[in-house]
Amino acid sequence: MERTSPITELKNVGEQRAKKLQRMGIETIGDLLEHYPRDYKDRSRLTKIADLSETDENTFLARVKGEGQTGRRGRLTFTRLQVFDDTDEITLLWYNQPYMKTALKSGEVYLFTGRMQKKYNRREIVSPEYESIKDNFAGGRIVPVYPSVDGISQKMLRSYLEEALKQVSGTLTEELPLWIRKKYHLAEKNFAQTNIHFPRTEEAFYDARRRLVFEEFFLLQTALFSLREELLGRGSGIVMEHPEAIDEFQKSLPFSMTNAQKKVLSEIAADMTSGKIMSRLVQGDVGSGKTAVAMAAAYWAIQNGYQAVLMAPTEVLAEQHGKSFTELFAPLGIEVALLTGSMKAKEKREALAKIADGTAQMIVGTHAVIQKGVEYHKIGLVITDEQHRFGVRQRSMLAEKGENPHVLVMTATPIPRTLALILYGDLDISIIDELPP
Incomplete structure (x- = not known):
């Protein structure tokens, strides 16, 4: 048996159970092995029956005394069984499980786990978990608890995992050097x-x-x-000329950029003049000025004859960005186009025409900007606002709308640098660590 073997190769996994396992994303032995526990129960500490607690779950060894007795309470059937050890005995009780009358053999020893309750001056445990004890029993154990679905019990999952691990024992490939x-x-x-x-x-x-x-x-x-x-390796990036355009744009702003913003802009400028494709994440708190940095980069790309496009996760954010860009870019002679999914057909046609012929130099929108039918004249810079984490694939789809455009990602999520390297491993990282006065 291998990791790629279908789950049906396991003993006691028929077609119906396989369908239920598939609902949990388990189709192969490998999927099952990677269905990790969500919790554990420590059943390594055994209690004597005389010392069983009403407040905690108990694990104890006991021998079955005689055969189970069945009865009825209203619509419920019940099965009652007596078990004992060298200190005392206790009643085990199951409702609507008549098969329990013969499931546990008289005289056999089992490991039981359950919570004790006192009822009518009688101590009992309702629906305890149990497992048969072999001659080589060496004590209780730490038991896994798995995410599951109706029809697949914890006991089933444990037995499937035990069997799967036994089958692949010693054969798992080592990925780490x-x-x-x-x-x-x-x-x-x-x-x-x-x-x-x-x-x-x-x-x-x-x-x-x-x-x-x-x-x-x-x-x-x-x-x-x-x-x-x-x-x-896709090819050379666009080499942007006239870096003085960044200074021109800063002079047009109604405020002065912070030293942190200027530092990040210099990193962006180095990328966009290097001949390589920029892939950079700009991280900074809300209000740190990420959008102003993105605007400066977009202005520079536009001054080089390219279009810049910004993708936001929601229509509200796209509209806010569209308004901000228009306020700053319109006086500089740059036309901004907004593209969202809820636009009326006529508005959308007009926007698409301006994007396709290059009239719109700055495009702001939702994921609508990566849909089929959106043709760009000449994209030089792609900006994404990662407020809900556009994935690598979505960034890539947007970048593919042009020929090796530069990519800039903005996030306000405070991510430790080591974690950022994992979440955004395909990007270089810049941090705006200073708020404007």
């Missing part, structure tokens, strides 16, 4: 995969988790760097 594992003291893959599901100890769980978290970030980062190399 040995030198990285040694450098960061990371557990081996097969150990990690087993102990994330069924940790032998608390320490084994943390070792497994650390290894799998590291691997996930490592693979994501590698993929993003690979994507970045691919983007850089």
